[in-house]
Amino acid sequence: xxxxxxxxxxxxxxxxxxxxxxxxxxxxxxxxxxxxxxxxxxxxxxxxxxxxxxxxxxxxxx
Amino acid sequence: xxxxxxxxxxxxxxxxxxxxxxxxxxxxxxxxxxxxxxxxxxxxxxxxxxxxxxxxxxxxxxxxxxxxxxxxxxxxxxxxxxxxxxxxxxxxxxxxxxxxxxxxxxx
Numbered sequence: 605x606x607x608x609x610x611x612x613x614x615x616x617x618x619x620x621x622x623x624x625x626x627x628x629x630x631x632x633x634x635x636x637x638x639x640x641x642x643x644x645x646x647x648x649x650x651x652x653x654x655x656x657x658x659x660x661x662x663x664x665x666x
Numbered sequence: 667x668x669x670x671x672x673x674x675x676x677x678x679x680x681x682x683x684x685x686x687x688x689x690x691x692x693x694x695x696x697x698x699x700x701x702x703x704x705x706x707x708x709x710x711x712x713x714x715x716x717x718x719x720x721x722x723x724x725x726x727x728x729x730x731x732x733x734x735x736x737x738x739x740x741x742x743x744x745x746x747x748x749x750x751x752x753x754x755x756x757x758x759x760x761x762x763x764x765x766x767x768x769x770x771x772x773x
Contacts, residue, residue, distance in 0.1 A: 625737065626725075626727070626733055626734060626737055627686065627688060627734070627737050628737070630686060630688045631678070631682045631686050631687050631688070632687075632688050632689075632690055633674075633675055633678055633687060633688070633689045633690070633724075634689075634690050634691075634692070635667065635671060635678075635689065635690070635691050635692070635693075635702055636691075636692035636695045637691075637694050637698065638694045639694040640692045640693050640694030640695075640698075640750060641692030641729050641730070641746075641747055641750055641751075641752065642692060643692070644745040645692070645729075645747055645750075646690050646692050646746075646747075648742065648746050649729060649734075649738045649742060649743060649746055649747065650667045650690060650737055652739055652742050653737040653738050654761070656687070658678055658682065658687075659674055659675075659678055661668070661671055661674075663667070663668050663671070663676075665698075
């Protein structure tokens with residue numbers, strides 16, 4: 605039985621990498637906090653990790 | 667969580683599919699983080715907003731959790747989050763978040 609080790613290993617590694625990455629290529633919703641971490645700061649971090657920010661807000665409690 | 671934001675979360679989950687969404691929180695305390703996390707997973711526990719009784723089960727994390735932090739460049743994280751992180755009780759927040767995920771997250 606012939607096993608295509610090279611291509612299969614690469615596909616497996618890609619799947620492993622995608623499974624392990626929390627943010628890469630994901631749609632991210634950000635709920636920031638004025639007294640904690642605000643939305644824009646979280647957005648900058650998420651985008652740097654390869655995520656797409658679909659919504660961001662900074663909430664505050666009065 | 668703000669009622670308008672609840673509606674946006676619900677609409678976006680429907681638009682993109684809940685399995686493709688990750689919610690990132692920046693709450694200052696564990697209790698607030700847990701409340702927001704429960705809202706986007708099990709439904710609004712205060713029964714006030716559009717997510718009342720709606721179990722989206724979304725993946726939800728706080729920006730200071732290790733799972734998220736490890737994916738962000740260290741210098742960028744320090745610049746954007748580092749200062750506030752020093753005054754947050756990160757352990758308390760992480761415990762709240764992992765508890766909510768273990769119980770209510772579907773993805």
